[in-house]
Amino acid sequence: METRILHYFLTIARLGTISAAARELHVAQPTLSRQIQQLEAQLEIPLFTREHHQMKLTKAGLTYQLHVQQILTELDNANQLVKNSNNNELTGPINIGCVESSVTTQLSPALVDFQRAHPSVIIDMHDADGNTIKERLDRGLLEIGVVSTPINTAKYHALPLSIRDRWGVALPATDPMAKRPNIQVSDLAGRPLIIPHRSLVKTALNDWLQPIAPLHIVGEYNLLTNSFYLAAAGLGLLVCIEGVTLPATSQLTFVPFTPAHHLQHVLIWRQGVPLSGPAQALIDTLKTKYKS
Known part of the structure; x- marks a missing residue:
């Protein structure tokens, strides 16, 4: 199978129509339609549903999209390795x-x-x-x-x-605890908390936040940016690390835990x-x- 057809497939999946993909790829629409039909025939399963000129991925199409992206990335990496194998310059x-x-x-x-x-x-x-x-x-x-x-x-x-980074709490500057040099775990008893949602992190947090169990969890996050504004708006105290820069507009203050906990x-x-x-x-x- 030519990788060109795989690029056609990914472009249609991303743009959602044959016409838009044809314009981006500079390929005639009938040619593009025929190539996708041949791909589906070869795989013996439909990759798209066609509704009012819209191309929507089927369940099989979604699975195929994920693996095709990975295959083409690996191929690009292999091509780059070969190109650089006899070249002392890193590119x-x-x-x-x-x-x-x-x-x-x-x-x-x-x-x-x-x-x-x-x-x-x-x-x-x-x-x-x-x-x-x-x-x-x-x-x-x-x-x-x-x-x-x-x-x-x-x-x-x-x-x-x-x-290393220290764990602590980001909280509004108006909160009385914001003026402290540090916060003890017991200070969080009954306070609403926003915590990381990674399971291993939550397990670690639970281990050393046990004195206030059960925790009053009102939110979770994977990346902190939006959580800063939830904390600033009063949803809860944000359990986070010191090394992330707090947005000036959030008016939050970071206070570390004592005893110190690091990652x-x-x-x-x-x-x-x-x-x-x-x-x-x-x-x-x-x-x-x-x-x-």
Whole structure:
């Protein structure tokens, strides 16, 4: 099967009509329709339903879309590896997934130095939580992940980073606790809380928030940005880490817990999968930096 047809399929799935896909691909509509019909005939299952000129993915089409995207990404990576195999110059993107924390601030100088040393490399950053980063690594959509504990990294190569963040609470500046240097777990008794929804994080939180069990949970989040504004509007106190910059317009104040609770950061990449030249070179650079 030609990959051209797979690109046709993905474009129609994204745009929702044959006409729009034909314009973007610069292919005649009858040709495009015929190619998709041939693809469905080869697979012996419909990938789209046709309603009023709209093309909607069937259940099989949704499954096929997910795997085709992964296959084409892997193929692009393989093509890039081959192109660079006899070339000493590093070129192309490094797809990095990174959690929201102080790790971005502390890693950024190293990434900037690396890109300046290799100007043909593109640093392609993706913000996500740890679970999403692992899923995108597994699908070949990312080469490197920067995640935070607690997280299961057993099936990945892992490089611990000497970067830690403190847990605490972001709360409106008008709250009496905002003026304290720190907050004890018992201070949260009866207060509405917004917490991370990652299961491993919730388990860890439950372990050291037990003195106020049961917790009064009013919200959960994966990325913090929107949760800041929910906390500022009065939904609840936001349990988060210190390393995330609070928006000035939110008028929130971060107060750390006492005794202190920290999370660590880990650089991960897949085992048994060749990396692109730029990704491997960046990992080698960071290994030297953090192992020293």
